[in-house]
Amino acid sequence: MKYIGTTKEEALQNASEDQQLPVEELVYDVVDENEAGVMIEVYEIVDIIEYAQNYLQEAVKSIGIDCRVTPSIKDDIIRLKIDSDHNSILIGKNGKTLQSLNELVRIAVSNHFKHRYRVLLDINGYKDDKYDRLCKMARRVAHEVQKTKTSVTLDPMPADERRVIHNTLTNMPNIKTESTGFGKQRQIQIIYVEK
Numbered sequence: 001m002k003y004i005g006t007t008k009e010e011a012l013q014n015a016s017e018d019q020q021l022p023v024e025e026l027v028y029d030v031v032d033e034n035e036a037g038v039m040i041e042v043y044e045i046v047d048i049i050e051y052a053q054n055y056l057q058e059a060v061k062s063i064g065i066d067c068r069v070t071p072s073i074k075d076d077i078i079r080l081k082i083d084s085d086h087n088s089i090l091i092g093k094n095g096k097t098l099q100s101l102n103e104l105v106r107i108a109v110s111n112h113f114k115h116r117y118r119v120l121l122d123i124n125g126y127k128d129d130k131y132d133r134l135c136k137m138a139r140r141v142a143h144e145v146q147k148t149k150t151s152v153t154l155d156p157m158p159a160d161e162r163r164v165i166h167n168t169l170t171n172m173p174n175i176k177t178e179s180t181g182f183g184k185q186r187q188i189q190i191i192y193v194e195k
Helices: 008-019 045-061 087-091 093-113 126-148 159-169
Strands: 002-005 027-034 037-043 067-074 077-084 118-123 175-180 187-192
Touching (some): 002 008, 008 027, 008 037, 037 045, 045 077, 045 093, 087 093, 087 118, 093 118, 159 175, 159 187
Parallel strands (some): 077 118
Antiparallel strands (some): 027 037, 175 187
């Protein structure tokens, strides 16, 4: 939706009142700026989801695979479920291709709208199954840490998987989790703490 003002601030204020959102929560682009005034285009979450869906479909199509993408949003995460005749190729070994596609779409969306968004791609419940396995493994390791009082460092993993482990162990007695390292080598430490 487009808004006009004599200054950018006035256009933003007009958009804020119309959208009933604080100015700092608006995602917008300056479309035109001249001596007469400023025109901005304000994006809604449906615009952002549609962009993510189209970008993903075009990216997959560029490697010669047709897919169907079903978008949704939950807990401020843009979720894109993919279905194709080549799901195993799109998942890749240990989910590496899916993780790379996820990163590509996340960066494209964040750069296009100049705002950071969380994006999660999934194919046939692959991510949900992986999260379940990670939760079970994290609980098992945390119980071992409680018994031995010795901290354990897990293998490096992507941010979404680390977040699942942090959330799983948040309320576990005598257990604290911390992410350490940088980039692709970022990993979680499960640490024993006295009450």
